[in-house]
Amino acid sequence: VDYDRKLFCPVFSGDDLILNNEVQAPNVIKIDVEGFEASVFRGMSNALKNINLRAIIFEARGFKKDDDLADLLVSFGFTEFTALGANLDWLAKRPSAS
DSSP: OOOSSOOOOOOOOHHHHHHTTSSOOOSEEEEOOTTOHHHHHHTTHHHHHOTTOOEEEEEOTTOOTTSHHHHHHHHTTOOEEEEETTTTEEEEEOOOOO
């Protein structure tokens, strides 16, 4: 693909969007960021700590339940990982309350 111009796009962290009341704190997140999952998760660490966030759906090529990305999600309380079909999509959930 050839590009004949540059496109500049403002970028905001998820935490900043919530803090500035641009969006409400989510209870489910879906991301597809082509290898930048860890950066995105770090940019929304406060949102990930929120116990009302129950699930994250993300695409991650080569994701394993014992890699650095999994460790990052576990640090926020997401300990249940389920592969969703063959599309490299994963579901991360917090344990269900008993």
